[in-house]
Amino acid sequence: MRQARAAAAALALLMPALAFSAVQAHQGSYSLRIDFLKPIDDSSWRVHVELRGPGLDVGCTGVLRPNIYYIETRDISRSLVAAPLYYILDTVCPQAAARLESISRASGGAPAVVTVNAPRGYLARSAMDWRGYGPPGGPYRVPLRMLARYYVFDSVVVADASSYHVVDNSSTGLTIIYSSRLPGKTASYAAHVVAVVRSLVSQWLGPSPRSPVLVVLVDPKGQPLQLPKSGHSTGGMVYIKTGLLQVDLPWLVHTAAHETVHGWLNSGLLGGDFSLEEAATEFLALKALHDADPRLYSMAVSYVRGSIEAGDAYATWMRMNAALRYAGVHACGTDLYTRALRQLFNSSLAGGGKPVSLLDLIRTMLSLAPPGCRKRLKASIGPALIAAASRADSWPFIDIEVFEDSSTSASTPATRASSPPRTQTTRNKSTGYATYATTGSPVLVENPERSQNPHGATVLTHSHAPASAPGWIVSGALGVALGVVLSRLPLARRS
Numbered sequence: 001m002r003q004a005r006a007a008a009a010a011l012a013l014l015m016p017a018l019a020f021s022a023v024q025a026h027q028g029s030y031s032l033r034i035d036f037l038k039p040i041d042d043s044s045w046r047v048h049v050e051l052r053g054p055g056l057d058v059g060c061t062g063v064l065r066p067n068i069y070y071i072e073t074r075d076i077s078r079s080l081v082a083a084p085l086y087y088i089l090d091t092v093c094p095q096a097a098a099r100l101e102s103i104s105r106a107s108g109g110a111p112a113v114v115t116v117n118a119p120r121g122y123l124a125r126s127a128m129d130w131r132g133y134g135p136p137g138g139p140y141r142v143p144l145r146m147l148a149r150y151y152v153f154d155s156v157v158v159a160d161a162s163s164y165h166v167v168d169n170s171s172t173g174l175t176i177i178y179s180s181r182l183p184g185k186t187a188s189y190a191a192h193v194v195a196v197v198r199s200l201v202s203q204w205l206g207p208s209p210r211s212p213v214l215v216v217l218v219d220p221k222g223q224p225l226q227l228p229k230s231g232h233s234t235g236g237m238v239y240i241k242t243g244l245l246q247v248d249l250p251w252l253v254h255t256a257a258h259e260t261v262h263g264w265l266n267s268g269l270l271g272g273d274f275s276l277e278e279a280a281t282e283f284l285a286l287k288a289l290h291d292a293d294p295r296l297y298s299m300a301v302s303y304v305r306g307s308i309e310a311g312d313a314y315a316t317w318m319r320m321n322a323a324l325r326y327a328g329v330h331a332c333g334t335d336l337y338t339r340a341l342r343q344l345f346n347s348s349l350a351g352g353g354k355p356v357s358l359l360d361l362i363r364t365m366l367s368l369a370p371p372g373c374r375k376r377l378k379a380s381i382g383p384a385l386i387a388a389a390s391r392a393d394s395w396p397f398i399d400i401e402v403f404e405d406s407s408t409s410a411s412t413p414a415t416r417a418s419s420p421p422r423t424q425t426t427r428n429k430s431t432g433y434a435t436y437a438t439t440g441s442p443v444l445v446e447n448p449e450r451s452q453n454p455h456g457a458t459v460l461t462h463s464h465a466p467a468s469a470p471g472w473i474v475s476g477a478l479g480v481a482l483g484v485v486l487s488r489l490p491l492a493r494r495s
Contacts, residue, residue, distance in 0.1 A: 002088075029111040030056070030103065030144060032096070034088060036118050036158050037061075039078040043225075049093035051100060053110075060093030066225055072155075074225035075218075075239065079160040084234055085126070086152045097152075104148030112147050113140040118158045120259050123166045127154035127236025130173040130213040137377040145446050150209045153268055155237035156216060163222075191215050193256040193289075193296060194238055200288040202262055203268075204338050205345045210235030211263035215256075217479050220244045231255040233262035235269065253296050257285035270345040275358040279317030280341065283325070283397075286318070290395050299397075305393045320358065322397035323384035328365055331380040332373035332401075340364035383407045392407035 030053035037046040044065045051058040067073040067087070075082040089097040115138055124137050125440035128151050133140040142151060159166055159177050165187070167176045172195045178187040194215050202211060214237040220228045222241070229243035229251065238259040240252065254476040261281040264270060271277055286304065287295040307315040321337070328336030340361050348354065362381065369377045383406035 010032050031113045033115045042078050046090045051096040051097050058096045062092035075223050079163040081158040085156050104144045110144045112144045124158050126156045131420050136168045146404045155234045176215045179219040181219040190256045194260045195262040196292045197257045197288040205264050205342045208264045210259050212238045231259050233259040235263050249297040254300040254303045270348045272356040275317050280321050282318040283321040308393045319388040319397045323388035326396050327380040327384035331376040336365045457488050
């Protein structure tokens with residue numbers, strides 16, 4: 001009896017290898033195999049890696065541990081591994097990581113069969129799921145160039161089935177991996193937000209090879225190296241760790257939406273500085289919720305208002321992106337902002353991903369603007385940015401009255417006449433900016449609270465803390481300076 005059990009156990013261990021060998025022999029391709037053998041302790045695993053193909057035979061066994069210096073490489077524990085494939089390869093078998101990059105350049109069109117094996121009681125998933133490369137968990141048949149360019153930098157997840165629920169949802173093309181200590185409602189909210197935002201951003205910017213397919217939710221006691229109430233994205237994986245107290249749904253909705261957009265705006269996709277990669281992500285996340293679901297938008301914006309009030313960098317630069325979108329719609333009657341992001345995203349995929357900034361976005365908007373409204377667009381950007389400084393905390397995140405006042409004063413003969421910038425700045429200050437900041441004024445905004453008519457409008461009065469005069473002088477000067485800069489910007493070439 002003991003011998004029979006031993007034989008059965010040996011056969012069970014051999015089955016993944018036999019299946020993998022059969023696939024490899026049938027496909028005649030390169031093969032990458034990652035075997036998570038067993039956890040060594042609470043924060044390390046023994047892992048075996050093999051990379052094989054024509055003239056290639058690399059194999060290593062090593063120990064995978066977290067690296068606390070990067071948020072994406074801290075998620076390695078006995079019950080859950082959620083780490084980029086490249087980090088796993090480079091830690092366990094650096095030769096495989098180096099050779100994979102070199103053979104992809106020489107044989108980029110060749111296929112690769114990727115297999116991720118987990119020990120008994122664990123389940124493996126990856127960012128290659130739900131993309132037509134194979135069933136959830138693999139094995140995957142992936143073009144070598146796609147593996148080396150995109151998926152090697154995305155996540156592999158190995159979860160203890162006794163500690164985490166793993167739900168493969170074929171209707172949404174998402175796998176939700178959530179702690180058994182968390183309520184199912186929390187997982188449902190996060191998965192729904194990811195699916196909604198992913199759908200809209202895909203329509204706006206086009207399909208992404210690393211749009212989210214995995215949603216990982218960790219309870220406060222899990223993954224001790226990650227801070228509670230935090231989130232990050234590797235593109236194909238949205239990772240969220242909840243807070244110490246009851247789940248904060250507004251924070252959860254906002255975080256899930258934000259991290260979903262990083263499936264497009266991320267290193268290796270459309271990357272850049274903070275003004276674009278993080279701030280445009282924040283704005284697109286809110287725009288997607290605003291357009292798709294007033295209830296979810298209302299929850300997310302209730303969280304964002306605290307950031308706007310605090311004046312943190314995310315909220316400040318998000319409103320700069322909101323201002324650019326508003327300027328394009330106002331000047332040309334079309335969403336030039338989103339069209340420009342789409343062009344930059346597709347150009348990045350086609351050309352290898354040069355980092356971009358908000359200035360590149362402005363140039364692209366100008367290049368896409370019809371000739372008849374290009375001048376109006378240049379004239380609108382400065383006032384829109386000034387209006388964004390009002391700390392408006394509802395859609396469209398700029399104060400429309402301030403924008404209209406600024407646009408009107410900019411189009412008067414007195415403004416068009418040659419006068420020193422200081423005079424115009426003083427005039428701008430006297431047209432109501434300081435008065436508005438101290439007294440507040442009605443703003444016409446779309447009302448996300450009205451579920452019966454999400455496109456309705458209402459008049460809201462925002463009260464603002466008094467603004468110091470120097471701040472408004474700087475804002476006025478910014479508008480003038482931007483007008484000069486924009487008038488000299490060369491038009492970007494159409495790709």
